[in-house]
Amino acid sequence: MNNESAGAGFKHILLRHRDHPDLDNLEIYRQKGGYRAFENVVTSMQPEEVTEIVKASGLRGRGGAGFPTGLKWSFIDNNAWPHYVVANADESEPGTFKDREIMEGNPFQFLEGLAICAYAIQANTSYIYLRGEFWKIAENLDRQIEALKMASLLGENLFKTGFSLNIYTHLGAGAYICGEETALLESMEGKLGQPRLRPPFPPSFGLFGKPTVINNVETLANVPLIIEHGADWYRGIGTKMSPGPKIFSLSGRVNRPGNYELPLGTTFRELIFEHGGGIPDGGSIKAIMAAGASSALIPADDRALDTPMDYESVPSLGAQLGSASVIIIDDTVDIPWLINKTNHFFKHESCGKCTPCREGTYWMTKISERIVSGNATFQDVDLLHEVASQIQGKCLCALGEFAVESVLSGINHFSPDFQAATNGTKST
Amino acid sequence: MLVEKYAQEVSQILAKYPPEERRAAVMPLLYLVQRDQMFIDRKSMDEVASILGISTTDVASVVGFYTLFHDKKGGKFYIQVCTDLPCALRGADKFMEQLCERLGIEPGQTTPDGLFTVEPVMCLAACDRAPMFQLQSAEGLEYHENQTVENALSLIEGLRAQIAHKGGLKRRQDHE
Numbered sequence: 001m002n003n004e005s006a007g008a009g010f011k012h013i014l015l016r017h018r019d020h021p022d023l024d025n026l027e028i029y030r031q032k033g034g035y036r037a038f039e040n041v042v043t044s045m046q047p048e049e050v051t052e053i054v055k056a057s058g059l060r061g062r063g064g065a066g067f068p069t070g071l072k073w074s075f076i077d078n079n080a081w082p083h084y085v086v087a088n089a090d091e092s093e094p095g096t097f098k099d100r101e102i103m104e105g106n107p108f109q110f111l112e113g114l115a116i117c118a119y120a121i122q123a124n125t126s127y128i129y130l131r132g133e134f135w136k137i138a139e140n141l142d143r144q145i146e147a148l149k150m151a152s153l154l155g156e157n158l159f160k161t162g163f164s165l166n167i168y169t170h171l172g173a174g175a176y177i178c179g180e181e182t183a184l185l186e187s188m189e190g191k192l193g194q195p196r197l198r199p200p201f202p203p204s205f206g207l208f209g210k211p212t213v214i215n216n217v218e219t220l221a222n223v224p225l226i227i228e229h230g231a232d233w234y235r236g237i238g239t240k241m242s243p244g245p246k247i248f249s250l251s252g253r254v255n256r257p258g259n260y261e262l263p264l265g266t267t268f269r270e271l272i273f274e275h276g277g278g279i280p281d282g283g284s285i286k287a288i289m290a291a292g293a294s295s296a297l298i299p300a301d302d303r304a305l306d307t308p309m310d311y312e313s314v315p316s317l318g319a320q321l322g323s324a325s326v327i328i329i330d331d332t333v334d335i336p337w338l339i340n341k342t343n344h345f346f347k348h349e350s351c352g353k354c355t356p357c358r359e360g361t362y363w364m365t366k367i368s369e370r371i372v373s374g375n376a377t378f379q380d381v382d383l384l385h386e387v388a389s390q391i392q393g394k395c396l397c398a399l400g401e402f403a404v405e406s407v408l409s410g411i412n413h414f415s416p417d418f419q420a421a422t423n424g425t426k427s428t
Numbered sequence: 429m430l431v432e433k434y435a436q437e438v439s440q441i442l443a444k445y446p447p448e449e450r451r452a453a454v455m456p457l458l459y460l461v462q463r464d465q466m467f468i469d470r471k472s473m474d475e476v477a478s479i480l481g482i483s484t485t486d487v488a489s490v491v492g493f494y495t496l497f498h499d500k501k502g503g504k505f506y507i508q509v510c511t512d513l514p515c516a517l518r519g520a521d522k523f524m525e526q527l528c529e530r531l532g533i534e535p536g537q538t539t540p541d542g543l544f545t546v547e548p549v550m551c552l553a554a555c556d557r558a559p560m561f562q563l564q565s566a567e568g569l570e571y572h573e574n575q576t577v578e579n580a581l582s583l584i585e586g587l588r589a590q591i592a593h594k595g596g597l598k599r600r601q602d603h604e
Contacts, residue, residue: 173494257556
C-alpha cells in the first residue's frame, strides 16, 4: 500500500510480508529462514547466552516505555517457578495499529520471537493477551499455533532437547488500561484490569504470582532476526541509543496514513512529507502527537520536524516517542476540540482505582466540554490547566499521567486557540 | 446452559490455565455465553461463577468493567464506530451522525426492528482506514474500514434481507 524504504537499501525487517507474500503460511515462513533461530537457540545455546545477545543488540521495548528488552529478561527470578512469558497484544493507544499488521501479515516471526524469549527465561507456558476486538486475529493465531505443533515447533520435548513450550491466546474485552502490564496481568487472572502497586515487578511477581516477562508484539518480532544476524548487525540500524527499526503508525491529517517501518532516528519531516505525502488540501502542519493520544502536542516548527524520532531525541521537544503512533494535526484543527477528544478517551478508559485519575479525567472533561460548547471564559482554561497540574505526578500508573499531556501542552503552546474558544468569537 | 451445550469448548478453555488458577477462564467463558445469546444474563453469570468456584459478584464485576460484554439485550448486531481522535480527524464523527440519522436513531440506540445498535467506541487500531466500525454479532467481530454512509447502509440492508429470508444468521464471508 505505502512505503518504499528509508535511507539507502533499507529493507523491511518487521513488515517482511510486504516484500514476501504468504509469509503467514508456515511453509513459506520456513523457506525464508523462519524457525532456524529458534532451533539454533534451543539446540545449541544456554538460555543466558540468548539474553546476552538481546542485551548486546540494544533492543528496547516497542510498547512505549523503551525499556531495554534483554535487561528485562535478565531480571527474571530463578528462585521461583514456573516462569511465564506474556505477549502484550492489547494495542489500544489511539493512533497505534502496528502490532495488528505484524500479527496479520507476519505472525510467525512474532510467534518465533515469543518462543525464543520463552527459552531464554525457561518458560514452558506462554500467553498472548489480545484486545477483544482482535477476535479474528486470535482465531488465526490459534490455527498458526496448531500448525507449529504439527511441525513439532511447539509442544513437548522440542528438537529432542527436553525443552517444552505451549502458547495460548487470551482475549481481553475492551479496556485500554489492560495495555499497562500489571493491569494486563490482573485481567488475565480473571479480575478487573486495574494496575498493581509496584514493586514487586513482574519478573519476580507476575502472572499467577510467578516470575513473568511481558513484551510487546513488535518487540518480540525483532528477536528472531537479532539471533540470526547478531547484535552488531542490529546495531547497524537506527541510532546508538535506539538501535533497530521501528514501525511508525502515521495517522491524522496526512495524505498517506499507514504503517512505515524505518530506522529509529528518522526525522519527523521524512516520515510526514516523504513517506506520508504531506498535508492534504494544501494545508499546513500545526502540531504532532508522537505517541498517540498519550502524547504531548509538539508545535510543528522546523526544529521539531528535523528532530530524529528516537527515544533520546523526542524528549528534547517536551514529548516522548512512546509506541511511535504519530498523529498529524493541521491548521484546520482547533486544539480545544482536540483535547476534549483526548479527555473523553481517558475519562472513559480510567480504571477507577486511583482518585487523581478517576476524578481528574472527569473534571477535565467537564471543563473541556464547556470550552468547546462556547460557554466558557478564559478562567476556565486556567482551571483546566490547574486540574491537569494536580493530576500530574500523583497517579498509580501511566494512564493518568498520559491524560494530562495533551491538555497541558495544548494550553501552553496554543493559547490563541483557547482565547478564540472562550471570547465568544468562536463556538466550535 | 454452558456445560450441556458447550461441554467441549468449556473443557478446552479450562485446559489453557493451571487448575488452581481457573478464575483466569472467566472472560473466555463469558465470550461463550455472549456469542450464544448476544448478552450475558444473571443465570449465565451464576453458571460461570459455579464452574470457576468464584462468586457471581466477581463475575458480574468483570461483565461491568469490560466494554465488550453486554448485560442487557441490545440489537442482534452492534455497529461500533470508532470516533477517537485519529478517526475523528478523518471524518468519523460526521460518519456516525449521518449513519444514525439515516437509520432514524440516536447513537447508542437500537433500530426499531431490534436488529442494529449503533454506538461510538474507543480506538480499534485502524486509524489509517477511518471512518471504520466493527460489527459485533453472534459470529464474533468483523472490521469494516474506509467506510462511507452508503457502504454501511448497504451492509445493513444485506443483513436485514438475510435475516428476513432465512429467518436467522448464516455464516457470512469475511468482508475485509
